[in-house]
Amino acid sequence: MTLFVFVVLASLSFTYINGFHDTANAIATVVSTKVLTPRVAVAWAAFWNLLGALAGTAVAKTIGTGLVDTNAVTMTVILCALLSAIIWGLVTWWVGLPSSSSHAIVGGLCGATLAGSGGNWAVLRWSTGLWPKVVLPMLASPIAGFVGGMLLMSLIMICFSRVRPRIVSAIFGKAQIASAGFMGFSHGSNDAQKTMGILTLALFKATHDGLFEHVPAWASFLRIPVFNTVPLWIVITCAVTMAAGTAGGGMRIIHTMGHKLVKLAPVQGFAAETSAACVICAASAFGVPVSTTHVISTSIMGVGATKRLSAVKWGVVERIVWAWVLTLPITALLGAVFVWISRAA
Numbered sequence: 477m478t479l480f481v482f483v484v485l486a487s488l489s490f491t492y493i494n495g496f497h498d499t500a501n502a503i504a505t506v507v508s509t510k511v512l513t514p515r516v517a518v519a520w521a522a523f524w525n526l527l528g529a530l531a532g533t534a535v536a537k538t539i540g541t542g543l544v545d546t547n548a549v550t551m552t553v554i555l556c557a558l559l560s561a562i563i564w565g566l567v568t569w570w571v572g573l574p575s576s577s578s579h580a581i582v583g584g585l586c587g588a589t590l591a592g593s594g595g596n597w598a599v600l601r602w603s604t605g606l607w608p609k610v611v612l613p614m615l616a617s618p619i620a621g622f623v624g625g626m627l628l629m630s631l632i633m634i635c636f637s638r639v640r641p642r643i644v645s646a647i648f649g650k651a652q653i654a655s656a657g658f659m660g661f662s663h664g665s666n667d668a669q670k671t672m673g674i675l676t677l678a679l680f681k682a683t684h685d686g687l688f689e690h691v692p693a694w695a696s697f698l699r700i701p702v703f704n705t706v707p708l709w710i711v712i713t714c715a716v717t718m719a720a721g722t723a724g725g726g727m728r729i730i731h732t733m734g735h736k737l738v739k740l741a742p743v744q745g746f747a748a749e750t751s752a753a754c755v756i757c758a759a760s761a762f763g764v765p766v767s768t769t770h771v772i773s774t775s776i777m778g779v780g781a782t783k784r785l786s787a788v789k790w791g792v793v794e795r796i797v798w799a800w801v802l803t804l805p806i807t808a809l810l811g812a813v814f815v816w817i818s819r820a821a
Contacts, residue, residue, distance in 0.1 A: 495721020528664025529715030538672030560810030587808030625778030
């Protein structure tokens, strides 16, 4: 039971870190364009993160049962996966890199499960889970973000080509408040569900391991004999925790995405947020755990590229891409190392 409690605490810690780590995804552009102050923008994003997290559970089911063989998962494996994702999230936050919390938890879960099974690669559901719902979207979603941002920005430029720049800025300054909320909603609808899936998996394993056989009647909600739905209390807990993390801010990454990638005007911020949010919401509807970081970053690049390719600061882009590339293998290795350490202890 003690191990289960640690898993719950680690899950909520990961969700909180995800909230302040990925706050920049929702509000970097609205802060950089000076449409909202950082404090107001964070509160706005936290509110919409909360609503988005309550919107569905399709992604949670994918994380909980679709990526690895649940028979090979133990409470130790889950804890090690969470620790690897937490460490990577804190490291990349500290250096100001917008890495993917989604890929961090997926990498940690795969690496820990693989190590826990003694290196049996069959425990990874490659053809039915990892390839179609992690690897392929990891490649496709940044492209969709880039193309979507470029197309929407080009369409806006055509439609408003004869409108004075001051009027355009005034219109999209207000519109960007809505697009920032949309981005916050999409982030909550995808990212908060990853911890919901992990927590539900932990409850499912604890029930089958007999940890809740003697709990009092009032605590019977802990028992999950079959993983078919995500309990409402888990949904609410994860949603509130992520919203709290979002309210905690994340100015290091906001600075990288909102100022270092490309100089943004309100109309460009609107285009980047709207196109990215559409991609993320579509992924959430199909239960695909995409990286909100990847999508909004490439949307910003696509919007910047409509001016000229040199407007994008490609040196910063290179650092971000390296963080993307390294996330899965490093968190998988960390998850495996933690499992090996737990066995040796």
